[in-house]
Amino acid sequence: MNKNKIGLIPSERILSGILLIRGKKVMLDKDLAELYQVETKVLNQAVKRNIDRFPTDFMFQLTKKELLNLRYQFGISSIRSQIVTLSLGHGQHRKYLPYVFTEQSVAMLSSVLNSKRAIMVNIQIIRTFTKLRELLATHTQLRIKIERMEKKYDSQLKKVFEVLKQLLMEEEKPKRQIGFRR
Numbered sequence: 001m002n003k004n005k006i007g008l009i010p011s012e013r014i015l016s017g018i019l020l021i022r023g024k025k026v027m028l029d030k031d032l033a034e035l036y037q038v039e040t041k042v043l044n045q046a047v048k049r050n051i052d053r054f055p056t057d058f059m060f061q062l063t064k065k066e067l068l069n070l071r072y073q074f075g076i077s078s079i080r081s082q083i084v085t086l087s088l089g090h091g092q093h094r095k096y097l098p099y100v101f102t103e104q105s106v107a108m109l110s111s112v113l114n115s116k117r118a119i120m121v122n123i124q125i126i127r128t129f130t131k132l133r134e135l136l137a138t139h140t141q142l143r144i145k146i147e148r149m150e151k152k153y154d155s156q157l158k159k160v161f162e163v164l165k166q167l168l169m170e171e172e173k174p175k176r177q178i179g180f181r182r
Contacts, residue, residue: 009124014128017031021066022060025102026102027106027125029043032101036113036117046109046112050108050111053112059101059105061097061098061099110122
């Protein structure tokens with residue numbers, strides 16, 4: 001397959017497949033298999049043949065509870081389209097819970113799948129993970145800047161309000177009348 005066709009995978013499609021599970025950004029085996037244009041079974045078999053490249057902090061199998069949480073997180077109507085279920089439709093069923101892959105294990109997948117498409121898809125996925133990390137870092141930096149500005153300007157605004165309050169208090173004091181009193 002040529003580079004241009006591979007490059008047509010929108011970043012949004014990759015981003016929508018990135019989930020936060022056990023505090024890690026991961027992608028489901030089914031979603032990766034779709035991107036690589038291989039069956040999920042083929043992807044997982046290639047991984048199992050090279051299991052030394054995929055330690056538990058790179059790849060792990062979901063528990064039933066985690067799978068149920070994902071189903072609830074994405075809503076009942078979108079479960080089948082966005083989340084791997086044990087039923088694949090058309091009478092097919094998975095015999096195991098899905099595996100998830102971290103950014104580091106995605107980098108390993110190109111070497112075990114050994115195709116030009118795998119290499120190009122990996123590059124695109126890793127770029128998307130990197131953009132996501134940069135975006136999160138930018139938001140963190142922006143939040144920190146805003147908090148610093150609030151602290152800085154809060155004290156300055158307090159001073160302004162104190163001055164305004166003093167001016168208002170002076171106006172409220174009864175003034176002596178000018179002229180003759182009766």
